[in-house]
Amino acid sequence: MGITRNKQSAIASTPATDARAGRGDLDAVLGFHLRLAHGAVYRHFAETFSELELTQKQVSVLWLVSDWPGLSQTTLSHQLQMDRATTTEIVNRLAARGLLRRATMAGDRRKLALHLLPAGTRVLARARKAVRTHETWLKDRFSSAEVEMLIALLERIHG
Amino acid sequence: MGITRNKQSAIASTPATDARAGRGDLDAVLGFHLRLAHGAVYRHFAETFSELELTQKQVSVLWLVSDWPGLSQTTLSHQLQMDRATTTEIVNRLAARGLLRRATMAGDRRKLALHLLPAGTRVLARARKAVRTHETWLKDRFSSAEVEMLIALLERIHG
DNA sequence: TATTGTTATACTCTATAACTATA
DNA sequence: TATAGTTATAGAGTATAACAATA
Numbered sequence: 323m324g325i326t327r328n329k330q331s332a333i334a335s336t337p338a339t340d341a342r343a344g345r346g347d348l349d350a351v352l353g354f355h356l357r358l359a360h361g362a363v364y365r366h367f368a369e370t371f372s373e374l375e376l377t378q379k380q381v382s383v384l385w386l387v388s389d390w391p392g393l394s395q396t397t398l399s400h401q402l403q404m405d406r407a408t409t410t411e412i413v414n415r416l417a418a419r420g421l422l423r424r425a426t427m428a429g430d431r432r433k434l435a436l437h438l439l440p441a442g443t444r445v446l447a448r449a450r451k452a453v454r455t456h457e458t459w460l461k462d463r464f465s466s467a468e469v470e471m472l473i474a475l476l477e478r479i480h481g
Numbered sequence: 482m483g484i485t486r487n488k489q490s491a492i493a494s495t496p497a498t499d500a501r502a503g504r505g506d507l508d509a510v511l512g513f514h515l516r517l518a519h520g521a522v523y524r525h526f527a528e529t530f531s532e533l534e535l536t537q538k539q540v541s542v543l544w545l546v547s548d549w550p551g552l553s554q555t556t557l558s559h560q561l562q563m564d565r566a567t568t569t570e571i572v573n574r575l576a577a578r579g580l581l582r583r584a585t586m587a588g589d590r591r592k593l594a595l596h597l598l599p600a601g602t603r604v605l606a607r608a609r610k611a612v613r614t615h616e617t618w619l620k621d622r623f624s625s626a627e628v629e630m631l632i633a634l635l636e637r638i639h640g
Numbered sequence: 641t642a643t644t645g646t647t648a649t650a651c652t653c654t655a656t657a658a659c660t661a662t663a
Numbered sequence: 664t665a666t667a668g669t670t671a672t673a674g675a676g677t678a679t680a681a682c683a684a685t686a
Binding site: 333345346347348349350351352353354355356357358359360361362363364367378379382385386389399400401402403404405453456457460461463464468469471472473475476477478479480481 | 492504505506507508509510511512513514515516517518519520521522523526537538541544545548558559560561562563564612615616619620622623627628630631632634635636637638639640
């Protein structure tokens with residue numbers, strides 16, 4: 323995502339000649355479409371969040387910590403399907419910006435409980451609005467039934 | 482992807498307690514599911530391609546160059562929706578491994594035509610088999626109608 | 641002037657391995 | 664022994680900006 327400049331995407335639109343050619347076999351590969359769709363959403367997210375300077379993953383972390391204050395990094399790892407090292411790094415970044423804090427848990431002093439700091443709560447409120455904008459852009463091409471269908475299908479991939 | 486070790490994913494399976502809790506609001510965010518699904522597919526792809534040491538993107542490039550020998554880097558950029566700099570880097574990596582070569586086009590000497598080298602053709606043949614394995618893992622959870630539906634929906638995202 | 645491609649730079653994500661500390 | 668988290672390291676992807684060559 324690369325803390326996200328407020329610019330037009332550098333990816334030029336596909337000329338008609340290219341589009342007509344198609345991509346042959348590759349168009350039958352589900353994983354290929356998933357990757358392209360993810361990339362398109364990733365780029366739009368980056369544009370939408372250029373002012374807030376937050377990535378998809380960072381927003382997800384703030385969001386979850388807000389909804390379950392005190393959750394451990396390990397639980398967070400599971401929810402967002404990333405390993406411990408990645409989680410540490412992302413939490414580091416948010417903590418360095420004063421958006422959340424770590425506190426050792428009373429019951430099990432190996433674990434770190436995560437809580438939003440006031441700045442994190444404020445940023446998250448703005449992020450939720452930006453997510454709505456972004457999601458509107460994304461969902462506007464579908465009926466609500468199609469959105470439900472798509473989410474259900476994607477859930478069967480990520481479990 | 483990180484040239485991909487032949488190991489179990491470091492992402493532990495979610496304990497039942499976490500799963501039961503769910504993710505609240507976040508579960509209504511389409512982009513969130515897209516990101517998780519992409520991540521899951523990305524990881525399985527990495528496992529499947531650990532021996533071949535190829536990423537999704539690298540396979541896509543070999544695949545397209547094979548299907549349209551002589552295509553330019555710019556056309557490749559459009560097909561895979563990435564900018565010129567990223568394209569240069571990925572082509573560099575494949576060229577360094579002797580899988581493809583660049584040649585200036587006769588008609589327009591600004592452009593570079595891409596062609597597979599024999600090693601590239603051999604690697605791609607093995608990659609196509611691995612893609613079949615990977616796609617079977619991915620598609621086995623869906624009916625063929627659902628696969629078609631999912632591809633159609635994803636296409637409306639990436640255009 | 642516009643397009644094609646390269647290079648330098650930089651940041652995020654991802655992951656492994658080795659480590660500390662706690663249980 | 665097993666779990667929680669950190670640190671060091673590394674590679675891939677993404678993107679911007681400045682640049683050279685060609686059109």
